[in-house]
Amino acid sequence: MCGIHVSLSPSPQPISPHLETCLCNRGPDFLGKERRTVSNGWSLSFTSTVLALRGDHVTKQPLTHPASGSVLCWNGEAWQIGGRQVERNDGEAILDLLVTASALPCALEGVLEILRAIEGPFAFVYYDGVTKSLFFGRDRLGRRSLMFRPGDVPGALTLSSISESCDPSWKEVEADGIYCLDCSTNSQSARHDWLPDGRDDCISSIGSFNTSLPSSKSVLTSSSLVVGALEEQLLKSLRLRVLNIPNPPPLDVSSSTKVAILFSGGLDCTVLARLVHELLDQDQGVDLINVAFENPRVIAQLEKDAGGKPVNFYEACPDRITGRKSLAELEMVCPGRRFRFLAVNVPYSETLAHRDQVISLIHPHNTEMDLSIAHALYFAARGQGIISVKDTNLGTQDEPYTSQARVLLSGLGADELFGGYGRHAVAFSRLGYPGLVDQLLLDVSRLSKRNLGRDDRVMAHWGKEARFPYLDECLVRWAMETPAWEKCDFENGEDISGVEAGKRILRLLALELGMGGVAKEKKRAIQFGARTAKMESGRVKGTNVIS
Template sequence: MCGIHAVLTSPKVSSSSHDLSTDLKSCLCNRGPDYLGQVQRRGPAPWSLTFTSTVLALRGDHVAQQPLGDLHIGSVLCWNGEAWRIDGHPVNGNDGEAIYGLLTKASATENNEAAILSVLRSIEGPFAFVYYDAPSQTVYYGRDRLGRRSLMINAQDEGTLTLCSIAESGDASWKEVEADGIYVLHLESSSALPPVKRHDWITEQDQADFEKTRTVVTNSPNYQVSGIGRFNMSLPAEDTVGLAPSSSSVAMLRQQLVESLRPRALNIPQPPHANANAACRTRVAVLFSGGLDCTVLARLTHDLLDPDQGIDLINVAFENPRVVAQLEKDSKGQPFDLYEACPDRITGRRSFAELQKVCPERAFRFLAVNVPYSETLAHRHQVISLMHPHNTEMDLSIGYALYFAARGQGCCYETSSSSPDSQTQIAYTTPARVLLSGLGADELFGGYGRHAVAFVRQGYAGLVDELKLDVSRLGKRNLGRDDRVMAHWGKEVRFPYLDERLVRWAIETPAWEKCDYEHAETSGVEPGKRVLRLLALELGMENVAKEKKRAIQFGARTAKMESGRVKGTTLIS
């Protein structure tokens, strides 16, 4: 995870526009606490360019100092994200350095723009970037095809353009860069900004080749998903067998998840300033509600990590004044723990116990993050600023939960070496700088209530349409918001369910091999996300397999803190 800031200006704009405000610099350094760098370049007269990067070092054996570039060529790359594969091959070492090398090599070719676009299209992983190709005096920028990393743009003045991972606090003119392609700007000898051209993630030739192979089954305006693959629109035959633990899709999902987790959970370096004599044995934490999606991730991560590495399970619960008032009324004067009464805390404790049972040798640590209402209010302005341009009550309630979860400060129970049968509650902050999230599973495997409604109304035809709608807008989800909120604590959130290869497999798999509403009672688990529920059963977690879907803002009780009548779509006042 890194922070990006790039500004292009002409002389009619004050040179002060290059300067970072104290607040913005602080926020960028929070995203990347390991290094801060800045370089300047002269574009074609009258343009000047300033690039700033902060670095959270999570790849390779050293801190790659950004912005990446050299004075001889003059090109510059600000890179924020992870390239798990380039052109289908795993990336060893620092990915930013590897990408910069490929971009400069592409720049030296005869058709350099096409070659540079080809390099960027070949990257698999979550990222945002700004690249200045000095030989052609061209700026490239964008976000990955699923929008998993944040990039904001401010082009309010015709003589300046600013790109940044986060918005300047209080400036409403910042917008999110859409995750719909690669943006290209050719600088010219003019004081006005030249037009920006967008290039799709899928090339025109690839699109044409795909059109030739399209069948009647896939004949739909949304059959292509973010340039990743085609959505399977086929419907089941009348004699289709229901999903079972032995179904091939269950084994395939396990294989896909393991391959997705492998680069995301392994080889995470020790923080550069850590004490070498006290090497941290916990590098990974899971955003842990205790639900199906996150618990399966925790269970499979256990299979991959060395036995002596810990895994922290971060579970958040909030003091919601409206709910507390009702609890006090219902308790009739009896003492109660308002945090332990939160739905996600109850589910989390239960799933934690099941993980301990099936993986007794793993040091899972349940980190209970309890957030008093006063602390929520104290951080309200910061969360709202990081969320921008998202500004609804639902955005805020989700933002609160992710923000405090990523901070990772709470309490846990530890067993005393002198008294193995007793446990002591201690204050604890996770040292993990990588957070795993289960986001994406509901869209891919049919976990929302509206999927069941669609099936009731129109059968598999309706379900397929609803699933297609969800996956087609994955790139427009609120992942940029989530990135800004969580990266504020120097953490990187990774989404194993949103690996490009897993997404491609999921969208190309027929709907009835993912969720099985036609045979609702045959396997003992509900039909929504049944393929994932059956995988949980295979992994020995019967209770987890039966957990129902619950939105984070209700599970952690961040929703409707003041009034039960506030709608999620209400704008923040």
């Protein structure tokens, strides 16, 4: 995870101290700056901050190639380039390939070919010193943030991981292709599709969606081959995301906990925790971060129901209840693994104290729902809370704990891929499999339009990198190619498999992994599970603009 800020202007534009501090929050390991003057006399100013999570050293950014004058600001993870896994620092590998491509007769196509070959979450800005072109963009699913703002004079442009203010001129760069600007003429940026042939049937430029319908009644059970295939896909995705994470510099001792999971206790995140156990060495701990908020509106009702008696409202939060129950099941099926259940309790006063900061980070998103979700992710990523420690003399004691893990795993994406939302059941009840297929296709096609840029800005503020195993390109491609009835099974009741139809493939995998309770957990939105929604009034709508 890194911070990027690039400005193209008639004269050098210094970055504001406030924005530089925010970028350093994203990348606390290194701050670097570069400057280039293009042929028309305009100035390109580059600022990068680094959170070192790849390779055996802190790679300084912006990455430069002195001979050509090229500069790369890279924020992300290139798991593979052209189908080959990247073993060294990915930013350095990408710059080498881009510089080589720039020297070819068809430099533009060569650069585009390299960028199109990258698989992983990323945002980037690349200045080609040979062609005087500025390339920028976000990956196909938009998992990393990149924003832009036109300058005060025609042709001027600022690109940044985060906005300098809630100025409405700041917009998110769309995750729909690679943008290119000729710096010598400052012409309007051109967009190049992620796929060179611009195929219309390729969703998010990743793969084609299987719209076929079953020719006869089908039943999805634990013995279905597709359940084992999903496990293989998830393990492949997780290997990339949890193995070989370096120790935070400048520490030279082995950290026992490098991975944390955003943990509501629900199906998606608990399956990830269970499979992470299969991959990590036994001596490595895993932090399970569970957030609960002091919600005045809900507390008033709880105390009323309790006849005025004190209520432990944090422990009464739905996600706290589910989280502790799922933890118990994990500990039973994963003996010897040190799962730390980190209870993050957020007082209402602290929510208010950080409100302006969160609003600034989520900009240009500005609804009550955006704020509710962002509050939960923001405090979860901070990773400060309480863990229970067993003492042979004193019994179980609560102690303050701050997670040192810099990699956060999220279960986001599973509902869209495998039919976990209530609207999927409604679509099937109305129109059968044709309606379900249409709804799944719509949801998958909107993955790149999701609020991943917003979430990136909120969580990266604490020097953490969110990783989304369900949104690995290979897994998404496989899920799109899998027919609907092999992912969710609304045609058959629970009596056949023992679990509900929504995301049945994932529920059956949980059963196979020994977690019967987790397999039956209901879907619950984070803002309701952590109780960040409607803190003052139950009449507030999620679509309302933040006041």
